[in-house]
Amino acid sequence: xxxxxxxxxxxxxxxxxxxxxxxxxxxxxxxxxxxxxxxxxxxxxxxxxxxxxxxxxxxxxxxxxxxxxxxxxxxxxxxxxxxxxxxxxxxxxxxxxxxxxxxxxxxxxxxxxxxxxxxxxxxxxxxxxxxxxxxxxxxxxxxxxxxxxxxxxxxxxxxxxxxxxxxxxxxxxxxxxxxxxxxxxxxxxxxxxxxxxxxxxxxxxxxxxxxxxxxxxxxxxxxxxxxxxxxxxxxxxxxxxxxxxxxxxxxxxxxxxxxxxxxxxxxxxxxxxxxxxxxxxxxxxxxxxxxxxxxxxxxxxxxxxxxxxxxxxxxxxxxxxxxxxxxxxxxxxxxxxxxxxxxxxxxxxxxxxxxxxxxx
Amino acid sequence: xxxxxxxxxxxxxxxxxxxxxxxxxxxxxxxxxxxxxxxxxxxxxxxxxxxxxxxxxxxxxxxxxxxxxxxxxxxxxxxxxxxxxxxxxxxxxxxxxxxxxxxxxxxxxxxxxxxxxxxxxxxxxxxxxxxxxxxxxxxxxxxxxxxxxxxxxxxxxxxxxxxxxxxxxxxxxxxxxxxxxxxxxxxxxxxxxxxxxxxxxxxxxxxxxxxxxxxxxxxxxxxxxxxxxxxxxxxxxxxxxxxxxxxxxxxxxxxxxxxxxxxxxxxxxxxxxxxxxxxxxxxxxxxxxxxxxxx
Numbered sequence: 001x002x003x004x005x006x007x008x009x010x011x012x013x014x015x016x017x018x019x020x021x022x023x024x025x026x027x028x029x030x031x032x033x034x035x036x037x038x039x040x041x042x043x044x045x046x047x048x049x050x051x052x053x054x055x056x057x058x059x060x061x062x063x064x065x066x067x068x069x070x071x072x073x074x075x076x077x078x079x080x081x082x083x084x085x086x087x088x089x090x091x092x093x094x095x096x097x098x099x100x101x102x103x104x105x106x107x108x109x110x111x112x113x114x115x116x117x118x119x120x121x122x123x124x125x126x127x128x129x130x131x132x133x134x135x136x137x138x139x140x141x142x143x144x145x146x147x148x149x150x151x152x153x154x155x156x157x158x159x160x161x162x163x164x165x166x167x168x169x170x171x172x173x174x175x176x177x178x179x180x181x182x183x184x185x186x187x188x189x190x191x192x193x194x195x196x197x198x199x200x201x202x203x204x205x206x207x208x209x210x211x212x213x214x215x216x217x218x219x220x221x222x223x224x225x226x227x228x229x230x231x232x233x234x235x236x237x238x239x240x241x242x243x244x245x246x247x248x249x250x251x252x253x254x255x256x257x258x259x260x261x262x263x264x265x266x267x268x269x270x271x272x273x274x275x276x277x278x279x280x281x282x283x284x285x286x287x288x289x290x291x292x293x294x295x296x297x298x299x300x301x302x303x304x305x306x307x308x309x310x311x312x313x314x315x316x317x318x319x320x321x322x323x324x325x326x327x328x329x330x331x332x333x334x335x336x337x338x339x340x341x342x343x344x345x346x347x348x349x350x351x352x353x354x355x356x357x358x359x360x
Numbered sequence: 361x362x363x364x365x366x367x368x369x370x371x372x373x374x375x376x377x378x379x380x381x382x383x384x385x386x387x388x389x390x391x392x393x394x395x396x397x398x399x400x401x402x403x404x405x406x407x408x409x410x411x412x413x414x415x416x417x418x419x420x421x422x423x424x425x426x427x428x429x430x431x432x433x434x435x436x437x438x439x440x441x442x443x444x445x446x447x448x449x450x451x452x453x454x455x456x457x458x459x460x461x462x463x464x465x466x467x468x469x470x471x472x473x474x475x476x477x478x479x480x481x482x483x484x485x486x487x488x489x490x491x492x493x494x495x496x497x498x499x500x501x502x503x504x505x506x507x508x509x510x511x512x513x514x515x516x517x518x519x520x521x522x523x524x525x526x527x528x529x530x531x532x533x534x535x536x537x538x539x540x541x542x543x544x545x546x547x548x549x550x551x552x553x554x555x556x557x558x559x560x561x562x563x564x565x566x567x568x569x570x571x572x573x574x575x576x577x578x579x580x581x582x583x584x585x586x587x588x589x590x591x592x593x594x595x596x597x598x599x600x601x602x603x604x605x606x607x608x609x610x611x612x613x614x615x616x617x618x619x620x621x622x623x624x625x626x627x628x629x630x631x632x633x634x635x636x637x638x639x640x641x642x643x644x645x646x647x648x649x650x651x652x653x654x655x
Contacts, residue, residue: 057455130636134643139395139454143590144636150587151632158625269587273462280459313470320463324456325449 010288011198018194028183035190035258037298038197042251044279044294045200045287046244051276052284053208054240055220056137060145061248061275063152064120066267068249070156071119072256073169074103075112080173083107088171095161103162109176113253120249121242128241132234137223146269153268168263175257189257196254197291200247205287207243216240248275277316281323283332293330362498367620368613373505375612376512379605380570381585382592383515384563386604388439389593390536391556393454394447397461399589400582401468402438402561406431406568407577408476410483421486424569431565439561440554447557448550465582472579480576489573504573511570515563516605522559523601532556595635597645607646 022034043061050056077087090096106112127148131141156163164170178185207213218226219233226233256262265271275294282293297319304312323330385399409431410424417423442464450457489504523529531552534542543549571581592611596603614634618627 055455057458127636130640134640136639136643139389139393139458140594140639140643142455142458143395143594144639147587147591147632147635151628154628155625158623269583273459276459310470310474313466313473317463317465317467317470320466321446321460324460324463325446328453328456 011202014201014288015198018198019191022194023187023190028186031190032186032258033299033302034295035186035193036255037295038190038193039251039255039258040275040278040298041291041294042193042197042200042254043248043275044282044290045197045204046247046251047276047279048282048284048286048290049204049207049216049247050240050244051279052286052290053213053216053220054237056237056241057142057276058145058241058244059142059269059273059276060147060149061244062267062269062272063145063149064124064245064248065252065255065272065275066149066152066156066262066264067120067123068116068252069256069262069266070163070169070252071106071112071115071249072253073172073262074106075109076172076175076256077169078103078107079109079176087169089164089167089169090161093161100162116253117246117249120252121246124242124245125238128238129234132237132241135234146272149267149272150269153264156264156267164263166264168261168265169256170261170263172256172260180257180260186258189254193254193258196250200250201287201291204243207240208287212236212239274316277319279330281319281330283330283335285329286332289330289332362496366499366501367616369499369501369505371613371616372609373501373509373612374616375609376505376509377567377570377574377585378589378592378612379512379608380508380515380567381564381589382596382604382608383512383519383601384560384567385589386593386596386601387519387563388557388560390600391532391560392447392451392553394451395454395458395461395590396439396442396447396560397458397586398442398465398468399461399561399564400584400586401465401472402435402564402582403568403571403585404468404472404577404579404582405435405438406565407483407572407581408472408481408568409434409565410569410572411476411481411577414483419486420484421488423484424486424489427569428566431569432562433565435565435568436558436562439557439564442561443554443557448553469579469582476579478579480578483572483577485573508570508573511566515566516601519559519563520601528552528555591631591635595638595645597642597647600645600647603645603647 018038023031026034043065047058047061050058077089078085081087086096086099090099106115131144136144156168157166159165173180175185175189178188180186180189207216215226215231215236216239219231219236223233226236252262252267255266278294278297279290280293281297282291283289300315301312304315327333329336381399381403384402385396388394388396388399406427410427413427413430414420414423417426442461446460446464447457450460485504489507492500492502493506494500521529523533531542531547532555534545534547535549535552535556539549542552571577571585575581588611592604592608595611596605596607611631615627615631618630622630
């Protein structure tokens with residue numbers, strides 16, 4: 001029973017903080033920022049699952065984030081323009097006489113909404129099948145995932161006439177009939193993002209404590225042994241990778257109404273690797289660590305960049321170095337240590353050890 | 361025909377740049393299984409070395425000649441420092457090394473921004489390398505590109521000689537093939553690692569010098585080219601120079617051919633798809649060390 005109670009109280013505290021305290025304590029501007037951070041937190045939960053639990057360092061979550069974001073933004077742009085009309089930037093560039101064929105389905109809200117999550121998941125499935133079945137892993141996988149988001153960003157920038165190029169899809173006014181300039185509606189968007197984060201956390205918690213979760217950790221720590229036990233590690237990894245992609249897509253979709261823009265600058269190599277840093281700081285293998293770490297890092301970025309922009313880059317560099325070298329389990333492992341010290345008799349789930357990988 | 365030839369040469373010169381960058385990378389990756397994300401910033405350091413030297417030495421030709429060894433040592437020293445301070449603590453965790461070196465690269469970039477300023481800086485190319493070589497009436501290739509090609513091939517040749525004939529090369533190969541056995545046989549593997557890192561990073565410095573001839577020098581120049589260099593290493597296979605050489609040129613030619621028939625942006629996607637398809641056939645890269653290891 002106690003096992004069950006602990007996370008449930010955690011969720012309750014999180015819900016009270018997100019739905020009760022934050023909206024009351026923060027002004028409209030800060031609440032908008034928090035909504036943005038929560039989007040990053042959703043991506044981080046997925047990375048925590050794939051990297052912390054599954055050992056797949058994915059440096060390309062920006063790709064899935066971008067797929068979700070662009071799917072949502074395309075629909076909202078079309079909705080802003082009105083039926084049968086073209087989005088404003090296409091008219092501005094004036095290269096096209098009519099809407100490209102692959103834009104058309106996104107006029108349908110149901111299609112667009114499901115595409116925000118299903119499109120990233122499907123792409124991840126396809127890619128994962130190709131990559132994991134051939135036992136591409138470790139640094140190879142990381143580099144490949146990075147190349148993926150680099151190629152995607154270059155493609156988006158190059159196709160300016162149909163994707164908005166470097167500017168991305170900007171100036172989004174409405175969200176399914178609601179005016180996004182209205183603070184009340186923006187508040188609602190915040191609540192949707194917060195609810196999505198809690199839902200994603202609940203889902204990940206289920207995955208982690210299930211038999212599958214055990215198997216995933218086993219694959220991380222000894223892939224060949226799991227293979228000899230009769231499981232297919234490729235399938236095990238695939239599930240975590242696809243789930244992480246879906247979460248990144250969802251986060252990207254929510255990012256659009258929360259911030260009002262999606263552009264290649266948010267999905268390239270640099271932002272994709274930035275998604276990982278919060279996970280490393282918070283504790284890659286824990287449930288809440290990645291989410292809290294991502295929020296903290298994003299908050300620190302805003303706070304520091306507002307004052308001294310160049311200091312942030314130094315600080316970010318140190319964030320990549322110090323926690324990973326000296327505290328591989330992240331801040332979550334610190335919490336575990338403290339808990340164990342204060343209650344020596346209690347059985348505490350030990351944080352996963354740093355990943356030891358045998359390379360050829 | 362001329363068109364194909366000139367595209368082919370463009371591809372080869374892209375490949376030569378890739379090769380120069382990837383050469384050091386594959387050495388350190390093959391040796392220690394470490395992906396050094398700060399490699400791009402070592403290239404940047406090499407490029408800024410030319411810039412700084414040209415403040416002192418006025419002759420463009422001489423400054424470039426002097427810059428080659430100086431950049432090698434500067435970048436190599438940075439690499440050794442990185443290895444000594446951080447990477448050797450992380451040998452059991454190659455993926456973490458990737459992230460840590462990314463942090464280092466961020467700091468180095470900002471450092472360059474604070475020291476040299478955010479805008480790109482200019483260097484002077486020697487007169488000999490500013491012109492172009494006319495082969496036929498329609499086939500004109502720039503001499504700086506030829507210089508880079510020659511430089512890349514020289515670097516490959518020098519590295520091959522070092523690896524195949526010198527005692528240091530023998531030690532490096534031994535550690536790549538079987539680190540434990542090499543250690544048991546009495547090799548100071550830590551020292552070999554440091555030397556390898558020096559050479560690998562130094563090659564990045566040389567690549568940086570070469571890049572001053574064809575592109576702008578700025579704080580972010582490293583990031584822009586490094587992803588493709590990683591792909592060369594991954595596709596070429598670790599610990600094998602020949603793989604890196606072949607893949608660099610193939611990738612360069614592929615890129616230039618596809619770019620010519622489509623656009624730059626589509627080309628990058630097609631190259632990515634080609635690489636994923638290639639890894640279906642050879643998941644460990646073009647050439648692999650045969651080991652009995654399962655992992």
